[in-house]
Amino acid sequence: xxxxxxxxxxxxxxxxxxxxxxxxxLTVLLVLLVVVAGLAVVVDRTFAAEANRNANALxxxxxQLARQLARQGVGPQQLVNRVxxxxxxxxxxxxxGRVFGTPPSNGRRDLVDRVQLSSPGRVDGAVLTLVVxxxxxxxxxxxxxxxxxxxxxxxxxxxxxxxxLGLRYALRPLNAFGALARDVISGRRGGRLAPDRTDTELxxxxxxxxxxxxxxxxxxxxxxxxxxxxxxxxRRSQEFLSDAAxxxxxxxxxxxxxxxxxxxxxxxxxxxxxxxxxxLLVLLVREAQRAGRLSxxxxxxxxxxxxxxxxxxxxxxxxxxxxxxxxxxLLHPGVELAVHGLSRLADPWLTSDPAKIRSVLGNLLGxxxxxxxxxxxxGSIAVTVSEEPxxxxxxxxxxxxxxxxxxxxxxxxxxxxxxxxxxxxSDGPGTSGGAGLGLAIARGYARALGGDLVxxxxxxxxxxxxxxxxxxxxxxxxxxxxxxxxxxDRP
Numbered sequence: 502x503x504x505x506x507x508x509x510x511x512x513x514x515x516x517x518x519x520x521x522x523x524x525x526x527l528t529v530l531l532v533l534l535v536v537v538a539g540l541a542v543v544v545d546r547t548f549a550a551e552a553n554r555n556a557n558a559l560x561x562x563x564x565q566l567a568r569q570l571a572r573q574g575v576g577p578q579q580l581v582n583r584v585x586x587x588x589x590x591x592x593x594x595x596x597x598g599r600v601f602g603t604p605p606s607n608g609r610r611d612l613v614d615r616v617q618l619s620s621p622g623r624v625d626g627a628v629l630t631l632v633v634x635x636x637x638x639x640x641x642x643x644x645x646x647x648x649x650x651x652x653x654x655x656x657x658x659x660x661x662x663x664x665x666l667g668l669r670y671a672l673r674p675l676n677a678f679g680a681l682a683r684d685v686i687s688g689r690r691g692g693r694l695a696p697d698r699t700d701t702e703l704x705x706x707x708x709x710x711x712x713x714x715x716x717x718x719x720x721x722x723x724x725x726x727x728x729x730x731x732x733x734x735x736r737r738s739q740e741f742l743s744d745a746a747x748x749x750x751x752x753x754x755x756x757x758x759x760x761x762x763x764x765x766x767x768x769x770x771x772x773x774x775x776x777x778x779x780x781l782l783v784l785l786v787r788e789a790q791r792a793g794r795l796s797x798x799x800x801x802x803x804x805x806x807x808x809x810x811x812x813x814x815x816x817x818x819x820x821x822x823x824x825x826x827x828x829x830x831l832l833h834p835g836v837e838l839a840v841h842g843l844s845r846l847a848d849p850w851l852t853s854d855p856a857k858i859r860s861v862l863g864n865l866l867g868x869x870x871x872x873x874x875x876x877x878x879x880g881s882i883a884v885t886v887s888e889e890p891x892x893x894x895x896x897x898x899x900x901x902x903x904x905x906x907x908x909x910x911x912x913x914x915x916x917x918x919x920x921x922x923x924x925x926x927s928d929g930p931g932t933s934g935g936a937g938l939g940l941a942i943a944r945g946y947a948r949a950l951g952g953d954l955v956x957x958x959x960x961x962x963x964x965x966x967x968x969x970x971x972x973x974x975x976x977x978x979x980x981x982x983x984x985x986x987x988x989x990d991r992p
Contacts, residue, residue, distance in 0.1 A: 522668045526661065533660045537653040541646075548645055553612070556633040560614040563589050567629050571620035577601045580624060588637045592630040595623065604630075674703050678710065690718055755788035809949035811976050812854040818886070818893060818972075819849040825862040826884055833870040837881040846888055853976040857946040861954065864943045865897045865968050872901030872965065883963075892952065892973045901965040909956035915941045950976040 563584050570580045577593050581602040585591040592602040612633040618624050677694055684692050693714065694707035759781045822840060830838045843849070866882065873880030885896040904912055915938055940954075947954040952972040959967035 522665070522672060525668055526664050529664045530657060530661055533657060534653075537656055541649040541653055544649060545642070545646060548642060552638050552641070556612050556638065559589060560612060560631050560633060563591070563631050564614055564616045564629070567591070567616055567631075568618060571618035571622070571624050571627075574620060574622035575624075576622070577624050577627065580629075584629070584631065588634040590632045590634060592632075593624065594628045594630070596626040674707070678707075681710070681714075685714070685717075690721075752788040756785055759785040759788065809857075809946070811949060812856070813852050813976060814855055816851050816853060816855045816858070817849050818851050818858075819843040819846060821855060821858060822862065822884060822886060822895065825859060825866055828863070829866040829870055829882070832867075833874065835880075836870050836873050838866075838870075838884070839881070840884045840886070842886040846886060846893075848888070848974075851893065851972060851974055851976075853950055853972060857950060858972070861943040861946050861970060862895070862897075864939045865954075865970065868939065869897055869899035869901065869966070869968075873899045875901060892971055895970040895972070896957075896967060897970070898959055898963045898967045899965040900963070903959065903964065904956050904966045906958070912956060913940050913944045913954070947972070 567580060567584050570583055575583070577595060577599075578601050581591045581593050585602060590603050592600065592604045594600050612635070614631045616629045616631070618627050618629055620627075674694075681692050681694060684690075693711045695711065696704040696707035698704040699708045763778070763781055763785075822843065826838055826840050830836070866884070869882045870880075873882055880900045882900075883896075883898045885898075887894045887896075944954040947970055950972055952970065954968065954970050957967050957969045959965065
């Protein structure tokens with residue numbers, strides 16, 4: 502089996518942490534040294550070439566002067582004296598062998614120029630030797646080299662100091678990086694580099710670090726929120742199970758008591774009468790039905806968290822509202838019930854789930870009827886239907902005791918009951934039978950259809966509660982709809 506090739510981008514050892522300031526200073530000084538040395542060599546070579554060029558030009562000029570003096574008939578010694586100057590040594594050899602001036606020395610790197618003169622005088626045919634004094638040029642070049650050396654050392658020293666101070670200032674933002682990293686390690690959050698420019702190297706690095714910290718703190722906050730949500734969910738589940746067990750205990754206890762009474766006394770002589778037996782049987786059936794409704798509501802509530810299948814049918818909302826209103830009026834003949842706005846609907850047709858809409862309306866109207874009946878025989882319920890672009894609104898108000906503003910959201914939580922008038926047994930499917938699940942299920946159905954159910958501030962002429970049901974013209978397909986989603990999901 503062939504071993505995988507090592508990743509060239511992967512770290513191969515510990516990170517070398519030599520001082521960045523030292524490395525940058527050393528690098529710049531080496532570059533400066535190379536530049537200064539190269540510049541010194543160029544200046545030295547240029548000076549030498551220019552000095553030779555000037556010396557040759559000087560020799561040419563002195564030779565021309567010697568020819569002019571010879572044609573003028575100037576004597577040998579005077580000619581040598583006139584030409585021998587400014588680093589030029591002249592030696593004149595006459596045809597008869599006499600020598601005037603200093604003869605040139607052998608073995609030196611002097612520049613030499615020999616000129617034969619023609620003259621009407623004594624120097625006719627004489628040979629003039631011109632020599633440039635090399636020692637003068639060498640001294641000048643040595644002086645230049647010493648100057649370049651001192652200047653180079655001074656430049657390196659000054660450059661080193663300048664680079665050290667400049668790097669200390671330039672690398673100051675790295676201290677901010679380190680301080681921020683130490684804050685993060687120590688647990689302090691919220692600090693940022695906040696670069697004023699993000700188009701530079703440090704700005705891009707600072708922006709990347711800030712973005713990383715944003716993501717880190719966001720992930721930490723998300724983890725804390727998830728942990729808190731999990732704890733709340735666990736607590737709600739425990740409370741839900743506890744409350745559900747408590748709610749089921751009552752009907753089950755009734756069933757058990759009735760069954761035990763029938764079992765132990767039903768066959769004894771002088772035991773239960775026929776009337777008592779019938780009452781026990783009725784109690785047994787009612788408690789069994791109550792337990793069944795509560796179990797069904799608990800299952801419905803659980804399904805709301807995982808997803809609700811929505812049936813799509815073409816329904817007439819006006820007919821559906823009238824049907825539920827008539828049903829409630831039959832079940833509660835002492836309550837005045839009025840329906841408004843149906844005739845003003847431009848389009849009463851929806852594509853939705855009629856069973857779930859009936860369940861929601863039945864719960865709202867049943868609760869309103871019981872709340873209204875609790876205040877006296879002259880109670881009333883009003884159902885107002887209106888429409889807006891893409892949705893319809895059904896407002897149910899009553900003349901009951903109302904819902905306090907602080908409880909208008911809490912009333913939709915599972916197994917929450919504010920008063921007996923709003924939590925007794927209901928009249929329609931999907932209701933709680935007093936367990937505090939009816940409104941939670943109703944809101945879950947409304948949101949499963951793509952709408953919502955909220956308890957709102959009642960109109961000025963209404964003293965009781967007001968519940969607003971909103972429904973889209975076309976329901977959603979399949980959704981998971983908790984009874985109490987985040988506030989941002991509410992219209």
